[in-house]
Structures are given as C-alpha cells and as structure tokens.
Amino acid sequence: MSRTDIVAGFSEGFHDAALCILDGDEIVHASHAERHSRVKGDRWLHPSQLQRLAGASIVAYYENPWKKNARRIWAGQRRAPMRTRYDVRFGHHQSHAAAGYYTAPFTDCNILVVDAIGEWETISIWDRMERIRSWRYPYSLGLLYSAITARIGLTPNRDEYITMGMAAYGEPIHDLSPLLERNLHGGCPDIFPDARDVDLAASVQAIFEEKLLELVALCPKENLVLMGGCALNCVANSKIRGKNIWIMPNPGDGGSAIGAAALVNRRKLRWRGPYLGTEMPRADPSVVVRELLRNKVCGVASGRAEFGPRALGNRSILADCRYDVKDTVNILKRRQKFRPFAPAVLEEFAEQYFSGPMNEYMQFTARALHDYASVIHVDGTARVQVVRKDCPSVLRQILEEWYEATGVPMLLNTSLNIKDEPMLDGVSDVQRFVSQNHIRVV
Ligand SMILES: [Fe+2]
Numbered sequence: 197m198s199r200t201d202i203v204a205g206f207s208e209g210f211h212d213a214a215l216c217i218l219d220g221d222e223i224v225h226a227s228h229a230e231r232h233s234r235v236k237g238d239r240w241l242h243p244s245q246l247q248r249l250a251g252a253s254i255v256a257y258y259e260n261p262w263k264k265n266a267r268r269i270w271a272g273q274r275r276a277p278m279r280t281r282y283d284v285r286f287g288h289h290q291s292h293a294a295a296g297y298y299t300a301p302f303t304d305c306n307i308l309v310v311d312a313i314g315e316w317e318t319i320s321i322w323d324r325m326e327r328i329r330s331w332r333y334p335y336s337l338g339l340l341y342s343a344i345t346a347r348i349g350l351t352p353n354r355d356e357y358i359t360m361g362m363a364a365y366g367e368p369i370h371d372l373s374p375l376l377e378r379n380l381h382g383g384c385p386d387i388f389p390d391a392r393d394v395d396l397a398a399s400v401q402a403i404f405e406e407k408l409l410e411l412v413a414l415c416p417k418e419n420l421v422l423m424g425g426c427a428l429n430c431v432a433n434s435k436i437r438g439k440n441i442w443i444m445p446n447p448g449d450g451g452s453a454i455g456a457a458a459l460v461n462r463r464k465l466r467w468r469g470p471y472l473g474t475e476m477p478r479a480d481p482s483v484v485v486r487e488l489l490r491n492k493v494c495g496v497a498s499g500r501a502e503f504g505p506r507a508l509g510n511r512s513i514l515a516d517c518r519y520d521v522k523d524t525v526n527i528l529k530r531r532q533k534f535r536p537f538a539p540a541v542l543e544e545f546a547e548q549y550f551s552g553p554m555n556e557y558m559q560f561t562a563r564a565l566h567d568y569a570s571v572i573h574v575d576g577t578a579r580v581q582v583v584r585k586d587c588p589s590v591l592r593q594i595l596e597e598w599y600e601a602t603g604v605p606m607l608l609n610t611s612l613n614i615k616d617e618p619m620l621d622g623v624s625d626v627q628r629f630v631s632q633n634h635i636r637v638v
Contacts, residue, residue, distance in 0.1 A: 204252035205457025288314025295455030311424030312338030366394030368402035446504030473501030495637035507611035509591025
C-alpha cells in the first residue's frame with residue numbers, strides 16, 4: 197500500500213458510528229454520528245461526515261463485516277447491514293489496538309483489548325502491534341457486563357457506566373463466573389431472580405476486576421495500552437498497579453475510527469488531546485466565572501467538541517462544588533439521584549485534594565481528601581479530571597480565575613446534555629438547549 201496523506205477511518209453498523217480524518221500524522225477531525233444526528237448511539241454516519249469521508253484518498257473500515265456476520269448467524273442473530281463503502285478494512289480488535297498504540301506516548305508496550313465482541317475475538321493481548329494472545333466468543337467480560345446491565349433494567353451497550361456506579365451501593369455476593377461460558381447475546385434475564393440490583397452490579401464489577409487483573413498479569417511490559425469499551429471502567433483501571441498506562445480517551449468502537457485510519461500508514465499520530473470535533477468560538481472564562489458565582493451552575497460550549505464519552509471542558513456543565521449542587525444538577529439533567537459527579541481540578545492542587553490514580557481524561561478513580569460532597573461518590577472516591585497547564589480547553593483558564601475568586605481550584609464538571617441525549621455539538625444545539633432548560637450556556 198502506498199503512503200497516503202488524507203485518510204478516513206470509520207466505524208459503523210452496530211452502535212456509535214464515528215469518523216476520523218487524518219492528514220499525515222495529524223488527526224484533523226474525529227466525531228461521533230450521534231452528535232450530528234442527535235440520535236443517541238447512532239449506528240450510521242451522518243451526511244456531513246460522509247461528505248468529509250468523500251474527500252479522503254483512502255477510506256478504512258474498522259472490522260471485517262463478513263467474519264462478523266458469520267459469527268452473528270452462528271450465534272442466532274441477524275446479519276448486520278452496512279451502508280458506507282470502504283477501500284480497506286482491518287480487524288475489530290486490531291483497530292482497537294491501533295487506536296491506542298498509534299496515539300500512545302510510548303512505543304515499546306503491551307496492548308490489552310477487552311470489549312464485548314468483535315468478529316469472534318473478545319479479549320486480545322498484543323506486543324506492540326503483534327497479537328500474542330486471544331480469547332474468543334462466547335467467553336467475554338464485556339458481554340457479561342452488558343448482560344447484567346440489561347438484567348438490572350438498564351440499556352446494554354450504553355448504561356454500563358451506571359452499573360459501575362451502582363456497584364458501590366451493593367455487595368458482591370453472587371457468583372457470576374458460570375455465565376462467562378454462556379452465549380449471552382440474549383442476555384440473562386432469569387439469573388438470580390430475587391437479587392437486589394445493586395448486589396448484581398457489585399458482583400459483575402467484582403468478577404470484572406478480578407479477571408482484568410489476571411489479564412494485566414499476562415502483559416510483561418511496564419508500558420500498557422488499555423483499549424476496548426471495557427477500558428472505560430475507571431474503577432477497575434484504578435486497581436492496576438505497577439504499570440505505565442495509556443488509554444486513548446475514546447477506547448470503544450467509536451474510537452476505532454482512529455485505529456482503522458492509523459493502520460493505513462502504520463505510523464504514530466501526533467496526539468494533542470480529544471478536542472477533535474465541531475468547532476465553536478472560544479468562551480470568555482470571566483463570563484463563566486461570574487455566572488458560577490451568581491447562580492452556581494453554568495454551561496460551557498467552547499472550542500472543538502470532545503471525541504469520546506467524556507466532557508472535558510469544551511461541552512460541559514460546570515457547577516460550584518462548595519455547595520450541595522448535586523440534586524440541582526441531577527434535576528437539570530433529569531438523571532438518577534445516586535449518580536456521582538466528577539471534579540475538574542487544577543493540576544497543581546490535584547494531590548492536595550485527591551489521593552490515588554488520576555489523569556486528564558477521567559480514566560481512574562482517586563480517594564477524596566476534602567469534604568465537597570457534590571463531587572464525591574458514596575464510596576469516598578471521585579473520577580478526577582486533572583486539568584494540566586497545557587490543557588487546550590478553556591476549562592484551564594476558567595479554573596484559574598475560579599481559584600483566584602474563591603480559593604478553591606476545583607469545579608464540578610459534567611457533560612452538556614440531558615440524560616439519554618447526545619452531548620451538544622454546535623450552535624443550533626446550544627440555542628435549542630438554552631430555550632428548553634433553565635441554564636445559561638457561555
Ligand atoms: Fe469493540
């Protein structure tokens with residue numbers, strides 16, 4: 197394959213379609229279809245994304261649709277349709293691994309991919325980009341986690357993070373290990389009919405953590421790239437010891453659009469952060485701080501939208517965590533009361549306020565060393581966003597001004613959306629949001 201400059205990579209057809217455009221080693225655009233169509237988890241690329249894709253000299257797809265359909269038929273499912281044409285395709289786990297490897301800050305590493313399922317693979321371990329171990333369907337940690345998510349009445353492939361949050365309220369008293377050998381595509385609706393939801397959540401979290409640590413132990417190198425939708429389990433990630441970990445901030449199937457594109461030229465990408473989507477004018481940090489001082493809550497839509505599930509300051513709702521604002525924000529977002537909120541803290545003060553693993557992408561949980569209850573989960577931890585000095589988001593300036601005004605280097609940070617809706621993307625979304633909700637967006 198010749199070296200090609202403008203490369204498109206995409207994932208589509210199952211859930212969370214996404215597009216990535218590379219120009220040489222620069223990621224010039226990456227976005228989820230749902231942000232354009234406003235259909236949560238939209239499985240098809242949006243017309244505006246297809247337009248961008250048409251400008252590329254080569255188009256790469258993130259998995260092998262023929263192999264995937266063979267497995268789906270074998271498992272008693274319907275064939276997965278496809279719409280968009282591609283020039284080359286790679287393997288599902290290969291694209292996950294590549295999305296991590298080519299954005300990682302190191303070269304010599306192991307990669308551990310854990311998801312629900314690709315074509316047949318459910319877990320894989322790599323030495324750089326060479327696969328060294330592989331586990332196949334039906335044995336799948338991700339499918340088990342999704343099946344329990346469905347069993348407790350939530351939506352699989354979407355609400356696993358709620359299951360993770362619920363786990364802190366329960367006890368891991370149910371042995372779910374026999375389910376790992378079962379075909380779980382139909383879920384497990386009858387398992388432990390009298391169990392409390394929180395205990396099932398705690399039980400699936402416990403077995404997931406145990407198995408994840410066993411897998412990490414099979415990775416001999418100090419540098420570890422963790423990818424696949426299961427890499428979003430920040431509670432489990434925090435139990436990994438003695439590794440230098442990189443998780444591309446969008447480790448699920450959407451993020452594999454980057455992996456598929458990177459596999460065309462197989463060279464390292466210049467990683468500048470996940471702010472890769474639709475661009476909006478930069479917000480004025482002083483206006484945000486004034487609004488927070490007056491009303492305790494303020495929306496921010498500034499710069500390029502985040503690629504991935506976390507709002508990291510460019511499409512965020514910020515709130516004054518010195519007060520009990522949890523209920524206010526939960527009502528505003530129409531979400532369950534037990535759901536925890538995350539803090540964003542200036543890098544210089546992170547260790548003063550939290551102890552344990554934390555980074556700039558909210559991929560770990562740390563113990564809170566302060567009393568600001570709005571940003572502490574019931575188990576005393578928080579999923580911290582450490583806002584570094586070189587963070588490209590306006591959030592850095594907001595926090596600096598906030599610290600000057602209040603003496604607290606921290607704010608509550610949650611995504612700019614209503615429960616079950618995609619995060620806001622561009623100007624028209626913001627206008628609609630403001631007209632329907634009692635919140636100012638700067
Ligand atoms: Fe996957």
